Amino acid sequence: MSRNNMDTKNTAQKPMRAVNYKHWENNVDCELLICIGSEASTRKAKWFLEEEFKIRWMQAAIGKCTKYEAMQISNPNQPREQIVEWLSASNSNPDEQLAIDELRSYADAYKFNVWPEYEQWASFFSDSFYQNAFDYDGNENYKPPVVVTNAELISNSKRFLNVNQKSVKFLLVGKLPDEQKKIILEELKTHRIKEAKIFRIECKPPENIDIKNGYWAKLKDSFNVVTEFLDVTEELKIIYELANDFPENEDDLLNPKAHLDTVDDVVRRLNESWVRVTNNGKNYVVRKGLDNLGRPYMEFFDYKNFAGYFIHEPLIPTGEFDRTLKPIMENPAIVWLKDERSIRSEYGVTFYPKNVQFYKGRLNAYYGLGVTPIEYEIEVIKPYLDHIEKIICGGNETYFNYVLNWCAHMLQIPEEKPETAIVLKAEPGTGKGTFVKPLGKIIGSHFLHATDAKHIVGKFNKSMENKILVFGDEFFSGSKEASDKLKGKITEETQTIERKGIDTIETPDYARVILASNHENIVRIEMNDRRYLFLEVSNEVMQNHEYFGQLGALVKDETFCSMLADYLLKRDIRGFNPRAVPKTEALAKQKLDNLEPLDKWLLHCLRVGTFCGGGSLEVRLTTSKATESAKTWLDDNKLSVYGDLSRKLGYTLQDFAKRKRIRKDDVLTYVYEFKELEEMRRIFSRKIGYDIEY
Structure with a gap:
């Protein structure tokens, strides 16, 4: 029964039942995980959870009191009529309907929607929920609120982590074991949650209050909530910058999903993240996804799966009516697909390494750098630069300047292929990976670390698509055919991408290549080949654990990578010709061997x-x-x-x-x-x- 059609006769306050107060010997506490988006939204979320916890505690502590009575205690200043309206229900199934209607009204009144469907939300607050939460069996042995099992958390079966909403998300649990807390944090990292706090709420129950002697006021006065929190944001540092859509105004809606009420809302919000694409004669909907390392990539949905993605969202009125003049309601995904204002790319997808959403009428698959540059401090990045000069380049200033200019060219002019590659002949433990890893972090999702030559020159080469930097670690090209493919990878402006079971496609290729190995014949280099800067890495610090311990800690720091990016972006490369490769003795030896x-x-x-x-x-x-x-x-x-x-x-x-x-x-x-x-x-x-x- 909707609130608008409720029978006013059924809205009268139910008489208070004479149930004796059941003494709770121990304090009751729980922990609440709140993934915060703004200070205002955090305060609202914490307030909401505290209120709900009070109500549940009172229901369990007092016994079978109605939620009306519990809410009256928790909200003494709220008008009686408002509480009655919230909690009104039909007579058919009072407990179940009470849970559904009261929570629907509660959400409307407080502008706070936790789960997409009211019924699913209500099921958590049903009579069985309270019994499971407090293990109510008529005696004084109660338990604190629900503890989420590891299996439920990992499978996300109860949607505790609704990662598809740019909104506040929270998890209501009991006292968290350390092991379970670790699992929750790992799950948050997987879903790229930006910030989180674990709130511990403790309720100290009143003692020996007689229900017949004004216990309402006494219970309210003696009710005590103690709140502590642990900030776990530092443990959740991530690459992806989660958008912050939370309103700072306390009167605004907390959950941005609540804005999806009209067709205009749907078009506006979905256009922020989704694009319709026609690619190779097939229709898709595309958004930015995140791989297992938290790097963005282009995620394709066919229309069926796209609609299924929004299956739990409330239906949207289309503005049209059926024969009975009933408003026609549709899935937000269908509404968006039908609307001519939905963003679309009729000419497919391309890759162009500049920060533009579309390039020549095609959706651009470039996602920018993996770090945000910050003002560099030369004393911070100097150990890394010294490593390049003294170890990677063997102390040769000409080679050193070429390597830095080559790297700066990659950041400043990524759309221009240098048509040259850097080859490092190095023994294990000499620091070739220490040189490349920070560059990979800077390039982000457009970096490939390949540990097998087949990933670069093999038949199925999807991993080479949309890359700016490719690092062939312990690379050995072997055959002349593989070497010829590598030459094309270094110089050609396009590449053929072949996926298993899918037609081959031609895509733009802007990849730079760095190869490293201790093999005598890393690549087959012909007599007149000018594609390679071939360097023999110095063994001076090989297996020097103290040296690499300090340098390794530096290059792992995101601040360092941000400073290095700034340094390379600001480096003056006017007059630099990447095709004018310095001649090295190592290259000459390699040519003679080949x-x-x-x-x-x-x-x-x-x-x-x-x-x-x-x-x-x-x-x-x-x-x-x-x-x-x-x-x-x-x-x-x-x-x-x-x-x-x-x-x-x-x-x-x-x-x-x-x-x-x-x-x-x-x-x-x-x-x-x-x-x-x-x-x-x-x-x-x-x-x-x-x-x-x-």
Whole structure:
């Protein structure tokens, strides 16, 4: 029965029942977890919980007093008619209807809605709830309010943590064991709750009050509530910044969900978080979700699941009426989908690393940095910079400046690929991870830490989508095919993303790549390759636990990462060309290790100063003799060349000799006329990009 249609005859106050006060020997207490959004909302939530606790305590302590009587004690200044109106109920099922109607009215009066559905809320306050809460069996052995089991908390079966609402959320429990408290905090972290306090409320019961001798006033006067709290906000520091929508005005609604009363409310609120997307011919609704590490990602819902997401929300009047002139009510999700004002992206989704919601008519999947930059203090970040200069770059200032500029370029101009990668050849325990981890925290959800080469160059590469920085830890490309894929990853502006069981798609690619390994042949680098800054990491502090203990504690601090981000954003990179990679001895060694078989033969000849072992460099050599010399050396070194050896040899020697046809003994034959030895050595060194010691 609704309040508007209540029979006024049934609103009269029920007579007080003559039940004896049941003495409660021990104080009753409970703990209440309140996830706060503002000072005002916290005060309201705490007040509401204290009032409810008083009422429950009185009902249990006094015995079978009605909730009207308990509320009259708790709210002595409230007009009798108002309390009667709150607690009016039909005669069909007085206990159940009382719980439903009184709580509906209570919520309306105090503008506080805890659970989306009144009936579900009311079930917690039903007669069985009170019996379970206080274990009422007619004697004095009562228990404090409900304790949530670990299973209920983890499964969220009773919606104690309604993480889908940007509203105050609270959990009413009994005395919390330490282990259960840890589980609750872990659950809060999982749901990215921003702040929380655990309130301990203790009620000291009055003693020996006779119900027949004015116990109402005596009970009210002797009722005592002691409130203490433990702030657990420090334990709930999270990456995601939870929006604070709570009103500061005490007269405003505490729960923003209460604003979803009209179509305009629904459109306004859902447009804040949801976007309709048509992608590859299919319709979705998209919002920002959070992965297991608390990093944002794009979460797709089909229309059915989107509507199911709002299944517990009150239906919204559409403004239309059925044949009986009854207002048509619909799920908020359906209302939003039908409204032309709902935000939509008809051209799908893209990735562009700038803070814009849409780019070229497509929904942008970029979520910004993982930290908020704050004014840097050079003495704070200096140990990290020193680690890069002295350990990662081996004390070379040129390499050090390039690395810092490369990192600054990633933050300042993320939409421009540098087309170069940093490769670190490092023994375990030398600090390569200490260098990369802060950069990963800064990049946030667009950072990938790959511990297997297949995550970068494998067939199924969904993890590479929408990335700004990719760290291949203990990377080894192995085959030429994998190396070719890696080259494309470093330089190409688009990439093909292939998911298991789903069609491949072409997406923009802005990823920078850092590779690290102690393998001798991390990547196959060709002779003229200019894509890599190849560094041999110093072993100076390898396994130095004191050094890495101090540096590790620094780089884990979010303040440090925020300062480092500010430093890189402010670093002057005017004139920096990321494609002008410094030449390093380590890169030259890597190139020499990866030479093609015929290039290795040529390097051997340039080192010994002869092609055929004659003691001096041949000025002229027939093509057949040169081919025979190369084949003999390849066979001796167990190397092979696929294809026609003579033709490939000509390609190898084209910068070192001229191929001519001459007449010898009245026979036309082809010969190579070689340049001077020192000139050929300079050419070979120039191809490698480093002065080789011959």
